[in-house]
Amino acid sequence: MGVEGCWIMAVREEATAIDGHNVSKIFGTGANxxxxxxxxxxxxxxxxxxxxxxxxxxxxxxxLRLIAGFDTPTAGTILLExxxxxxxPPYSRxxxxxxxxxxxxxxxxxxxxxxxxxxxxxxxxxxxxxxxERMLQLVQMEHLKSRRTSEIxxxxxxxxxxxxxxxxHPRVLLLDEPLSALDYKLRKEMQIELKRxxxxxxxxxxxxxxxxxxxxxxxxxxxxxxxxxxxxVGSPREIYDHPAERFVADFIGxxxxxxxxxxxxxxxxxxxxxxxxxxxTASLPDGAFSKGPATIVIRPEHxxxxxxxxxxxxxxxxxxxxxIGTDTQYHLKLPEGTAFxxxxxxxxxxxxxxxxxxxxGIEISANAVQVLRD
Amino acid sequence: MSAGSQIPADxxxxxxxxxxxxxxxxxxxxxxxxxxxxxxxLIVLFFAASGPLLIMLVYSFLRPGxxxxxxxxxxxxGWASVFLQRDIFDDTLSVADAHLSIFWRSVKLSILxxxxxxxxxxxxxxxxxxxxxxSRNLWLFLITIxxxxxxxxxxxxxMEVIRNQGLINNILTGLGLIDEPIQMLxxxxxxxxxxxxxxxxxxxxxxxxxxxxxxxxxxxxxYDLYATRLRVLRRIILPLVKPGVVAGSILVFIPSLGAYVxxxxxxxxxxxxxxxxxxxxxxxxxxxxxxxxxxxTLLLIVMVALLYYVRSVGKAESHHG
Numbered sequence: 012m013g014v015e016g017c018w019i020m021a022v023r024e025e026a027t028a029i030d031g032h033n034v035s036k037i038f039g040t041g042a043n044x045x046x047x048x049x050x051x052x053x054x055x056x057x058x059x060x061x062x063x064x065x066x067x068x069x070x071x072x073x074x075l076r077l078i079a080g081f082d083t084p085t086a087g088t089i090l091l092e093x094x095x096x097x098x099x100p101p102y103s104r105x106x107x108x109x110x111x112x113x114x115x116x117x118x119x120x121x122x123x124x125x126x127x128x129x130x131x132x133x134x135x136x137x138x139x140x141x142x143x144e145r146m147l148q149l150v151q152m153e154h155l156k157s158r159r160t161s162e163i164x165x166x167x168x169x170x171x172x173x174x175x176x177x178x179x180h181p182r183v184l185l186l187d188e189p190l191s192a193l194d195y196k197l198r199k200e201m202q203i204e205l206k207r208x209x210x211x212x213x214x215x216x217x218x219x220x221x222x223x224x225x226x227x228x229x230x231x232x233x234x235x236x237x238x239x240x241x242x243x244v245g246s247p248r249e250i251y252d253h254p255a256e257r258f259v260a261d262f263i264g265x266x267x268x269x270x271x272x273x274x275x276x277x278x279x280x281x282x283x284x285x286x287x288x289x290x291x292t293a294s295l296p297d298g299a300f301s302k303g304p305a306t307i308v309i310r311p312e313h314x315x316x317x318x319x320x321x322x323x324x325x326x327x328x329x330x331x332x333x334x335i336g337t338d339t340q341y342h343l344k345l346p347e348g349t350a351f352x353x354x355x356x357x358x359x360x361x362x363x364x365x366x367x368x369x370x371x372g373i374e375i376s377a378n379a380v381q382v383l384r385d
Numbered sequence: 386m387s388a389g390s391q392i393p394a395d396x397x398x399x400x401x402x403x404x405x406x407x408x409x410x411x412x413x414x415x416x417x418x419x420x421x422x423x424x425x426x427l428i429v430l431f432f433a434a435s436g437p438l439l440i441m442l443v444y445s446f447l448r449p450g451x452x453x454x455x456x457x458x459x460x461x462x463g464w465a466s467v468f469l470q471r472d473i474f475d476d477t478l479s480v481a482d483a484h485l486s487i488f489w490r491s492v493k494l495s496i497l498x499x500x501x502x503x504x505x506x507x508x509x510x511x512x513x514x515x516x517x518x519x520s521r522n523l524w525l526f527l528i529t530i531x532x533x534x535x536x537x538x539x540x541x542x543x544m545e546v547i548r549n550q551g552l553i554n555n556i557l558t559g560l561g562l563i564d565e566p567i568q569m570l571x572x573x574x575x576x577x578x579x580x581x582x583x584x585x586x587x588x589x590x591x592x593x594x595x596x597x598x599x600x601x602x603x604x605x606x607x608y609d610l611y612a613t614r615l616r617v618l619r620r621i622i623l624p625l626v627k628p629g630v631v632a633g634s635i636l637v638f639i640p641s642l643g644a645y646v647x648x649x650x651x652x653x654x655x656x657x658x659x660x661x662x663x664x665x666x667x668x669x670x671x672x673x674x675x676x677x678x679x680x681x682t683l684l685l686i687v688m689v690a691l692l693y694y695v696r697s698v699g700k701a702e703s704h705h706g
Contacts (some may be wrong), residue, residue, distance in 0.1 A: 128610035
């Protein structure tokens with residue numbers, strides 16, 4: 012089959028695996044139409060673990076289905092290593108999918124499932140057998156190869172689904188919330204496993220999830236989506252430490268939002284005045300900013316409580332204490348009425364002993380203030 | 386005290402019976418209850434199916450009465466005349482060509498009907514199964530509409546459509562496409578058309594039932610793994626809806642083989658099928674033993690065909706695994 016041959020040429024020159032240009036997908040017509048994807052442009056690099064993160068209905072699965080070929084874009088083009096694949100049927104794209112439901116073929120054995128894609132590509136029998144063996148080893152399922160897929164556990168089915176999608180050695184592997192059906196422990200194991208598989212195979216992974224923790228631990232880069240748009244693309248650290256928009260900050264991790272007054276703006280940093288009157292340095296996202304009021308975000312773990320109110324950035328009244336194992340969350344109320352959460356790690360040596368109603372000072376770490384675009 | 390309330394009392398005394406025995410007792414009580422529940426149906430089945438069958442078996446070994454009915458003397462003539470005929474002048478036996486050709490026509494038309502119904506019914510079932518859940522019932526309801534009208538009336542309606550001065554021929558003549566009407570009525574084609582029409586729902590419904598359980602996400606998985614449409618159909622859809630296809634085929638094949646009304650009306654007098662031949666023996670033929678023997682032969686054909694079919698399907702299945 013010519014499916015593979017034509018891709019090899021383009022591989023060398025292009026550093027990107029997937030290029031989406033102004034992609035839109037509109038379902039329905041007229042007044043009932045819904046834009047699942049609204050003019051999205053995205054570039055996914057070769058060999059990277061790229062995550063589409065967002066709440067359900069944000070368009071992340073739609074984007075994945077467009078790359079897989081199950082749907083065609085209403086507007087825009089999708090390039091795979093420089094070749095336009097927007098209108099190709101899924102069986103002509105060197106892209107494979109790990110489905111949320113696994114979608115294993117129940118009438119075939121584990122080995123039969125893994126061999127299916129290779130058989131459809133018309134590979135010779137010895138090569139198929141060889142690849143199937145290698146895949147079984149890769150996902151540690153050799154001992155179950157002649158079982159029916161209904162006779163193995165959910166975690167094992169997950170591995171088979173992975174092996175089946177990896178066997179034809181696709182240019183890009185698409186994963187549609189593949190871990191959502193697993194229990195917590197197994198999910199943790201599979202996160203590490205997936206990362207290992209991606210390193211070993213060198214295949215570009217496009218991973219869809221609504222689980223921010225999953226996205227942070229596994230991804231090279233994350234695209235945060237909402238309402239059919241990509242809000243921000245960046246490494247987990249960039250996304251977490253420097254969210255550009257309120258939605259991104261709110262969706263990933265816990266956040267304290269405050270309104271501050273920008274006093275001077277220069278490049279990617281700004282001077283601002285907190286509501287308490289204290290001056291701080293903050294980082295700015297891309298975009299034009301001018302002096303005046305702006306929304307800022309401070310992560311709860313970047314703030315510290317202190318008994319000394321003088322000299323602290325802010326002060327507030329302690330309203331609630333929530334113990335969550337590793338950490339304790341202190342819910343405070345600032346003088347202007349805003350809620351503010353401080354998180355501190357629980358340590359055996361230094362026991363902090365605050366009680367509800369205490370008036371406490373809040374210290375904020377350097378570089379912890381991020382200005383948001385909105 | 387009822388038997389049911391005694392069981393917990395037993396389990397409260399661990400020194401008593403072994404737990405295995407107790408489970409066994411509960412199981413037996415369960416079986417007893419289930420037998421009671423099925424008894425009415427079993428009685429009906431016994432008297433309505435086994436009873437007449439037994440009478441048929443006895444009649445097939447008797448001598449025909451002069452005005453129908455039977456004489457109570459043992460004879461094997463009934464069975465002999467299923468495939469053989471006695472020359473009325475010199476009493477020599479020869480193969481009954483007429484019967485053989487009727488057997489052959491019945492089997493041939495039934496297979497063709499089953500095949501046609503499958504080809505038409507499969508896409509229909511697929512269509513219904515892929516509709517949104519709310520509208521599926523409407524489509525199923527439409528499938529059952531033909532059942533509302535009497536079979537005889539529907540068959541006459543087909544006759545009206547295909548006869549020489551019927552709808553099709555009139556339209557074709559009116560358009561000037563043909564000069565002479567095409568003879569469709571009273572042919573094997575007419576019989577097959579009629580039977581396909583009558584039995585098509587029996588093909589659609591079981592295929593739909595297994596397709597409804599089919600996970601259509603597997604189709605996407607197939608496409609994703611480089612299978613074209615045809616290969617997805619052959620390698621993924623067909624193997625998984627096979628139980629429905631088998632059930633539908635059996636449900637169409639069996640009544641086709643014994644069909645009476647459709648070949649009678651659409652096949653005219655000369656294109657007889659087994660059902661008509663049997664009915665003839667109990668009517669004008671006044672040969673009840675032969676009729677009984679023919680009926681039992683039909684039963685045997687169906688049984689052999691079914692066994693063969695079920696076994697070949699089973700074999701194909703284990704081959705896949």
